[in-house]
Amino acid sequence: MEPESDRHTQIARGLTRKLEGLQRAGMTHLPRARIRPARPCQPVPEPDSQPAATPLAGGCPVGSRPQALAAIARKVAECTRCKELARRRTQTVFGSGNPHARLVFMGEAPGADEDRQGLPFVGRAGQLLTDIIVKGMGLNREDVYILNTIKCRPPGNRTPLPQEAANCREYLDQQLDIIRPEFICCLGAVAAQNLLGTTASIGQLRGRIHELRGIKVVCTYHPAYLLRTPEAKRQTWDDIKLLMQEMGLPGGTK
16 A cells, blocks of 8 residues: 555645646636635524424524624624714613523613613513512523613613614514524513514503514513503513413413
8 A cells, every 4th residue: 555645745746736837827826716605504403392483584503592692792782873872871781591592571671770780671670570580470580581672771761762773673683583482572562562563552462462473472561661550560460371371381371
């Protein structure tokens, strides 16, 4: 058998002769190889789980979800599409929770506490949401994913402008595409109207199941509204029980 070193030497000599021949023919450089664009990552089923709902776009493999979310969070942190919000913010509030969550809670916008800490729903409204998740649904906050319609605090906690929501929609869709939740709970009219593309009031949207490309959506009142209007807690609890029923959790509406 021919020694490995001799074979490599012959190959090198052959390549050298080929290159010299190309130079004599007038070629001064080799053309660059054509690089095919990377194929978008395709969703793969999670082991020992029910098939996930159809994502808003292509989805990503299970193991890469934390890294994919982190990459988008870095883009959000550098975003200046909304000049006023970017100038005033302390930091962006991307979202937090389980990247493999079956359930996503979607709110309106960060408040002062969220802007300071960089996490969604950490103030008084956030504590009420935690009570709904833990005491009401029997889950841990770490079991779900929580995000907002926009990622920067509006001045004075005003309602996000339509253009601000539109500027952030790309990031929202990417988050949902990566997480691929089976359920979304919209907290308040801003979240519900922007996600579902409707002008209907929260009173008209709550109390029933909506669908967004295979994802089941429940709409209810925002926790901040419940702090101002305690009598609406009963209706919110009805909505949460409806959500629990759809999720197959104990205590859901029969």
